[in-house]
Amino acid sequence: MTFAFKLPDIGEGVAEGEILKWMAQVGDQIREDQPLVEIMTDKVNVQIPAPRTGKVLQILAKEGDVAKVGQTIMVIDDGSADGGASSTPAPAPGPDQVTAAPQPQQSPSSQSILATPATRRLARELSVDIAQVKGSGSQGRVTDDDVKRFASAYRSGPSTGTAQAPPAPAGGAGSREELVPLRGVRKTISERMLKSLQTTAQVTHVDEADMTELVLLREAFKGSAEKRGVHLTFMPFIIKALVPALKEFPYVNSSLDEQSGNIVLKKYYNIGIATDTEQGLVVPVVRDVDKKDIFELAGEIEAVAERARKGQLTLDEVRGGTFTITNVGAIGGLFATPIVNAPEVAILGLHKIAKRPVVRDGRVEIRDTTYFSLSFDHRVVDGAYAARFTSRVIETVQDAKRLLSEVL
Amino acid sequence: MIEADVAIIGGGPGGYVCGIRAAQLGLRTVVIEADRLGGECVNYGCIPSKSLITVSRLADKLKEAEKFGLKASGVSVDFVQLQKWKGEVVSRLVSGIELLLKGYHATILKGEAEVLSKDRIVVTTDQGREAISCRNLVLATGTRTSSLPGLEFDGDLVIGSKEGLDLKSAPRRLMVVGGGAIGLEFASIFQKLGSAITIVEIMDQLLPGSDPDVVRVVHRKLESRGTKIYLKSKVIRVDKKGSEAAVEVETPDGTVTVEVDRILVSVGRKPRTEKLNLRTLGVQTDPRGYVATDNRMQTNVPGVYAIGDLRGPPLLAHKASKEGMVAAEVIAGMPSAADWKVIPDAVFCDPEVSSVGLTEAKAIEAGYRVKRSRFQFAALGRALTSGEPEGFVKVISNEGDGLVLGVQIVGPEASDLISEAALAIEMGATVEDIALTIHPHPTLPEAIMEASESAAGRPIHQLKT
Numbered sequence: 036m037t038f039a040f041k042l043p044d045i046g047e048g049v050a051e052g053e054i055l056k057w058m059a060q061v062g063d064q065i066r067e068d069q070p071l072v073e074i075m076t077d078k079v080n081v082q083i084p085a086p087r088t089g090k091v092l093q094i095l096a097k098e099g100d101v102a103k104v105g106q107t108i109m110v111i112d113d114g115s116a117d118g119g120a121s122s123t124p125a126p127a128p129g130p131d132q133v134t135a136a137p138q139p140q141q142s143p144s145s146q147s148i149l150a151t152p153a154t155r156r157l158a159r160e161l162s163v164d165i166a167q168v169k170g171s172g173s174q175g176r177v178t179d180d181d182v183k184r185f186a187s188a189y190r191s192g193p194s195t196g197t198a199q200a201p202p203a204p205a206g207g208a209g210s211r212e213e214l215v216p217l218r219g220v221r222k223t224i225s226e227r228m229l230k231s232l233q234t235t236a237q238v239t240h241v242d243e244a245d246m247t248e249l250v251l252l253r254e255a256f257k258g259s260a261e262k263r264g265v266h267l268t269f270m271p272f273i274i275k276a277l278v279p280a281l282k283e284f285p286y287v288n289s290s291l292d293e294q295s296g297n298i299v300l301k302k303y304y305n306i307g308i309a310t311d312t313e314q315g316l317v318v319p320v321v322r323d324v325d326k327k328d329i330f331e332l333a334g335e336i337e338a339v340a341e342r343a344r345k346g347q348l349t350l351d352e353v354r355g356g357t358f359t360i361t362n363v364g365a366i367g368g369l370f371a372t373p374i375v376n377a378p379e380v381a382i383l384g385l386h387k388i389a390k391r392p393v394v395r396d397g398r399v400e401i402r403d404t405t406y407f408s409l410s411f412d413h414r415v416v417d418g419a420y421a422a423r424f425t426s427r428v429i430e431t432v433q434d435a436k437r438l439l440s441e442v443l
Numbered sequence: 444m445i446e447a448d449v450a451i452i453g454g455g456p457g458g459y460v461c462g463i464r465a466a467q468l469g470l471r472t473v474v475i476e477a478d479r480l481g482g483e484c485v486n487y488g489c490i491p492s493k494s495l496i497t498v499s500r501l502a503d504k505l506k507e508a509e510k511f512g513l514k515a516s517g518v519s520v521d522f523v524q525l526q527k528w529k530g531e532v533v534s535r536l537v538s539g540i541e542l543l544l545k546g547y548h549a550t551i552l553k554g555e556a557e558v559l560s561k562d563r564i565v566v567t568t569d570q571g572r573e574a575i576s577c578r579n580l581v582l583a584t585g586t587r588t589s590s591l592p593g594l595e596f597d598g599d600l601v602i603g604s605k606e607g608l609d610l611k612s613a614p615r616r617l618m619v620v621g622g623g624a625i626g627l628e629f630a631s632i633f634q635k636l637g638s639a640i641t642i643v644e645i646m647d648q649l650l651p652g653s654d655p656d657v658v659r660v661v662h663r664k665l666e667s668r669g670t671k672i673y674l675k676s677k678v679i680r681v682d683k684k685g686s687e688a689a690v691e692v693e694t695p696d697g698t699v700t701v702e703v704d705r706i707l708v709s710v711g712r713k714p715r716t717e718k719l720n721l722r723t724l725g726v727q728t729d730p731r732g733y734v735a736t737d738n739r740m741q742t743n744v745p746g747v748y749a750i751g752d753l754r755g756p757p758l759l760a761h762k763a764s765k766e767g768m769v770a771a772e773v774i775a776g777m778p779s780a781a782d783w784k785v786i787p788d789a790v791f792c793d794p795e796v797s798s799v800g801l802t803e804a805k806a807i808e809a810g811y812r813v814k815r816s817r818f819q820f821a822a823l824g825r826a827l828t829s830g831e832p833e834g835f836v837k838v839i840s841n842e843g844d845g846l847v848l849g850v851q852i853v854g855p856e857a858s859d860l861i862s863e864a865a866l867a868i869e870m871g872a873t874v875e876d877i878a879l880t881i882h883p884h885p886t887l888p889e890a891i892m893e894a895s896e897s898a899a900g901r902p903i904h905q906l907k908t
Contacts, residue, residue: 062738062780149846149871152783159778174844176871 089113092164150177236413239372248435271332276431307356370406384408453583455482456760457751461767466547499635586712627792740770789858797861800849812842816898824885831855845873874898
């Protein structure tokens, strides 16, 4: 019996995913629960296990294709009897075992497929398992046309147009350009960044913050953080400074639902942390930051960043953010204008903390300062509102006493 | 340092074909051969043995020439000239392979390859050590002759097929241990060149696995020419006495002693993997030591491929060549795979034996409603006019739809006749298709048409059974 493996509902309203990698090819024996396909959804890679044991008959969504939830992406022969030709279910190979090539001479199933060698080649080229094609010729002979019809019938939907060129021969000698397929995280970033800029009205507001007291505060807490086994960065303090400001300026912690024509004000505070990984930018989310102290936050940030770098984030860990922070301070620069992580309304950019001359009470002093840049969607939030929000954050950051009451 | 897209270790019928196809596809290709291009097939197997077979048959034919009204006297075999001619044939093919590889701009490295990793190989050539950095590695080192305990090769009394082809004279008494394809070819060659032959086979028939009806024809012919055949038997003792030996053979009817001058051992082959560093590569093998691959020639290690004998039986040059093409095409990004239905085989014994697809027994085992039809060469004009009336064509088809499942041939030029049957099976032809295809008269392939007509229920040149 053939089993149509449909892209399962991965949860949280994921409607589609990009096929990143198939871990089995047509003709392979697969075992239930072995990792079968890697799907990229919404900035995270999910490994989906094989739904049952059997033989891969056909792969209907190629690597790079986008499949919708419920779309058949693979056809599996699960070996249960249906009066089909072969029905000698080969034993499932162990995880480390390579499936030896079938000995064609002894396989009645390959004998019983009636198609010329050229038609069989065509089927391979179109990724069709010819055993599944109903032949229209005499005695069920499969013709070229049958194969083509079969291929196009299954290949409906968005992937139709993605007739991919065969992979370039390993190393086209002497080329001065290299083709890197736009895939996976990179592809998602490119789509989302463009969409954000095209569908929102973004403005960036920049302000200066005096970090001198925060620098001292962090020093003071460092020891107790280490005792708890966490490395304390500035990030948990900034997050804690954000919370009262987000509460006071609820539109910054909202999203615009265009379909219903509502602005959705969120009474929960899930902060996305933009994280640089080898694959590209990913944004794990730390949830309910208002209910956690700086040590909990530090531990969580550390953990999700580590998993992000290893590509081990689960879907839940990258969804449901209400506001995002991006910190390029470690790399340098004066300040940047980040792109809003839509459908959120604002993103806060943190930058390098440096000793700079500052005028205080008519005197020049050397203080630890930095720039906060807030990019926001002007459709939802006006400039004055955003500026007041930023000022409130900075006030908290600059006032150690106030911050202390927030962080613990 | 040579930078390559593909490095192929082994320049036999698998490796050199892989090299040509890879180079044709624009891949930077290196073929590494430790001995001679063409491998076992061209140098020590198919080709030299066929040279000897041609001459031995001719010599044999002349013995009965008088029957056809041809008077030939003073016929003798000049072994020196025979070996020289055989060598020329081989050299010509080897240089042809070299020409082709170079013509397609593949690099040939002659020397032993040392695999450091899947992308780094060092080859020790006459000029020194050459390092190769490769993106893909194709293992094509084939198999080597296995020996039997107690019958170790000594290059003199106990020899393998390679030495057997280079003999300077026909042994007076030759024992062939192993009645498979290679053993029977040698038995046929030297029987015709004047040796007294004894064949010792451990299984219950010659050419184990072949259709028993077919084997019976070969067996009878060998015996009619004085060859002694011991089945279900094995050599238990060899007493060397100078240049000859007394060999004790354990047979179902007791132990017999056979006096021989040479013993040719052909009891199978084993994969040549010792120098491939498979463990370091992490490449998996099956319990017999053959490299495990999928039908795209890929091993469990990405970028490492195996083709030909190294992948396991059937150990056939034409299988290796096709697999070489598949590997090259897969590396070049094409959707190629080994999806052929059948692999024909041919044994150049007397009469010749060839087979493709299912035998009767295998077809029944596979659950087909088997229809068997035969046509005897004795009823075929061309076979009679060639003076070779022995043998038959047997067509195995599926009752009802008439699909051709297998064809076995024993008789004149069986090796040449089998390709039509292979094409029929690959194309999904029925016995009707073959029967309705006009075959020229008078030719040997008519026998396949006649057997197919018989299967279709309307034979002309035989009575309906």
